[in-house]
Every structure is written in structure tokens, then in C-alpha cells.
Amino acid sequence: MSGFFRRLAGIPWRSIAGDAFSRALLVAQAYCAVHVVDQHLCSLAFVRGPSMLPAINLAGDVLAVDRVSARLGRVENGDVVLMISPEDPRKVVAKRVLGMEGDSVTYLVDPGNSDASKTVVVPQGHVWVQGDNIYASKDSRQFGAVPYGLITGKIFCRVSSVIFFAS
Amino acid sequence: MGTYNLLWSIAKRNVTTVLLGITISDRCVNIISVTGESMHPTFTAADRVLQGDFVLAERRCLEKYEFSHGDVILFKCPSNHKELFVKRLIALPGEWVQLPGSPKVTKIPEGHCWVEGDNAARSLDSRSFGPIPLGLVQGRVTHIIWPPSKIGQVERKMPEGRISQI
Numbered sequence: 001m002s003g004f005f006r007r008l009a010g011i012p013w014r015s016i017a018g019d020a021f022s023r024a025l026l027v028a029q030a031y032c033a034v035h036v037v038d039q040h041l042c043s044l045a046f047v048r049g050p051s052m053l054p055a056i057n058l059a060g061d062v063l064a065v066d067r068v069s070a071r072l073g074r075v076e077n078g079d080v081v082l083m084i085s086p087e088d089p090r091k092v093v094a095k096r097v098l099g100m101e102g103d104s105v106t107y108l109v110d111p112g113n114s115d116a117s118k119t120v121v122v123p124q125g126h127v128w129v130q131g132d133n134i135y136a137s138k139d140s141r142q143f144g145a146v147p148y149g150l151i152t153g154k155i156f157c158r159v160s161s162v163i164f165f166a167s
Numbered sequence: 168m169g170t171y172n173l174l175w176s177i178a179k180r181n182v183t184t185v186l187l188g189i190t191i192s193d194r195c196v197n198i199i200s201v202t203g204e205s206m207h208p209t210f211t212a213a214d215r216v217l218q219g220d221f222v223l224a225e226r227r228c229l230e231k232y233e234f235s236h237g238d239v240i241l242f243k244c245p246s247n248h249k250e251l252f253v254k255r256l257i258a259l260p261g262e263w264v265q266l267p268g269s270p271k272v273t274k275i276p277e278g279h280c281w282v283e284g285d286n287a288a289r290s291l292d293s294r295s296f297g298p299i300p301l302g303l304v305q306g307r308v309t310h311i312i313w314p315p316s317k318i319g320q321v322e323r324k325m326p327e328g329r330i331s332q333i
Binding site for chain 2: 029032033035036039040073083087088125147149
């Protein structure tokens with residue numbers, strides 16, 4: 001019995017605790033670094049759906065997202081952006097910016113059925129977004145101009161096609 | 168050689184602290200100074216950052232976007248994404264809100280909410296810019312931590328008879 005306690009006392013608890021703590025700290029540092037890079041610098045996003053055909057595949061593409069430009073306000077007409085959907089804050093959607101604040105945007109109200117078009121002026125602090133595939137996209141034509149604050153990143157590269165090319 | 172190592176270890180520790188600070192303020196809790204008079208008397212009316220109340224804004228609510236009536240929330244201004252506003256959440260998606268002093272009733276669209284300041288006379292809120300998308304919300308204000316006379320939890324309060332569920 002006393003042999004067991006003697007062996008227990010012989011284990012170097014302090015150095016084990018020290019090792020465990022430094023390993024845990026390393027894991028926490030790695031997690032923080034990944035989080036900061038992913039949310040504030042550059043990230044990868046898997047985007048799928050028909051609304052951005054032919055730019056983005058129906059089955060999905062891995063895209064590189066630049067978070068810095070969106071935060072600095074450097075988004076312009078023609079950029080494809082990742083934004084929080086105004087209809088469901090848990091969803092992130094990819095659309096193309098077609099009008100910045102103050103721009104006058106003309107769009108087809110019902111492209112499959114009629115030629116009628118409408119013109120709106122984009123309010124201050126808002127952007128007009130549309131999917132490239134206007135026949136299958138829910139965008140500013142349905143929910144109006146969206147506040148710039150919903151944009152989370154600007155898409156600048158398609159990573160999945162680079163991978164296929166390389167192999 | 169000894170000086171170089173010291174500088175390197177100081178630099179490493181600072182970068183770690185900065186990364187840890189950014190992660191905590193993005194994921195858990197953030198400390199904000201509230202200025203302006205739109206939330207009087209809940210928060211002191213103040214012009215400058217150092218004169219305002221310092222509050223704790225929790226970010227865990229952004230994982231599910233589940234808010235309750237009367238929560239005080241922090242959100243990006245819809246007409247200027249660089250400004251942050253602090254107002255009280257009055258109505259959630261699908262509810263009807265009556266603008267005070269007019270018979271008009273507005274339905275809050277899906278994914279949007281209606282916010283108003285406690286000091287109705289001096290508040291720029293949904294009565295001017297309409298319902299805001301929930302995606303603009305950046306946190307929920309839970310406690311005041313400075314000045315010491317106001318330390319405590321921020322209560323949930325709702326004005327009477329403004330909203331209807333149906």
C-alpha cells in the first residue's frame with residue numbers, strides 16, 4: 001500500500017502539468033491565429049447554387065475570399081461579394097455588385113416572361129446586388145438594395161479550378 | 168545576442184496577446200463605449216468616448232441570431248457601415264409594428280427587426296430608416312461596467328402596446 005503511494009509521489013506532477021499547460025497554450029494560439037486570418041484577412045468559401053451561373057458552378061466551387069477590401073470599403077461595381085442574406089442572417093450568399101450608393105440601376109422585373117424594366121437609385125450606404133443568372137436568382141430585384149454592412153468579403157479567385165489545372 | 172532574443176520574445180508575446188484579444192472580442196465579449204443621447208436614461212448622454220458609459224456586448228448571440236423583445240443590441244448603421252448604433256430591439260421578423268402617432272402598421276419582413284432608442288425624441292432609429300436586417304447586428308449589450316454608479320445588468324424593457332404578433 002505504502003509502495004503505491006511512494007510511486008505516486010515519485011511521478012513528476014509539476015513538470016507534467018507544465019508540459020500540458022504549454023501544449024494547451026500552443027493549441028489556443030494556433031486556434032486564435034486561424035480565426036484571425038479567416039475572419040479578417042483571407043478565407044476559403046464553398047459556394048454552390050444556380051444563381052451565379054456560369055461564373056460559379058451549380059455543384060459548387062471553392063473560392064478565395066478577401067476580407068480586407070470589404071472592411072476598407074473597396075468594393076466596386078462588377079465585384080462578386082460574399083454577404084449575409086437579408087432574409088436569413090444565418091445564410092451567406094454570393095452575388096455580384098451592380099450598383100454602388102447613388103448609382104441608378106435599371107433591371108428587368110420578370111426576365112422570363114416580359115420585357116418590363118424598372119430603374120431605382122441606390123440609397124446611401126447600400127449596394128445593389130444581382131446574381132449572374134437572373135432567371136434563377138433571389139437578389140436585390142426581390143429584396144431591394146442591401147446595406148453595405150452585410151458584405152463580409154470580396155471573392156477574388158476560384159481555387160477549385162486551379163487545383164484541377166495543376167493536376 | 169542577448170538583446171535580440173529578448174526583443175524577439177517580447178514581440179512573440181505581444182502578437183499572441185493581440186491575436187487572443189481579437190479572437191475573444193470576435194467570439195465572446197466586447198467592451199464598447201456608448202455615446203449619444205438616444206438611449207437616455209438607460210445609458211448616460213455623452214458626447215465624447217471617454218465620457219460615455221462602458222458596456223459589455225456579448226457576441227455569442229450571433230451564432231443562432233435568437234433575440235428577445237426588449238434586448239439592447241449593437242448594430243452597424245444601415246446607411247454607414249463604419250458606424251455602430253446601440254438601440255433596443257422592439258419587434259422580431261413576422262410581427263406588426265405601429266408607428267406612434269399614425270394609423271400605419273408595418274410588417275417586419277423575414278430576417279429583419281425593428282429597433283428604437285429609449286429616448287424617443289432624440290433617437291435616429293427604425294422610425295426613420297425602417298426595419299434593419301439581422302445580419303447587421305454585431306452584439307447584445309448585457310452589462311454596464313463603468314461608471315461605478317451604474318454598474319449592473321441592462322434590463323429588458325418593452326414599450327406598451329406597440330407590436331402585434333398576428
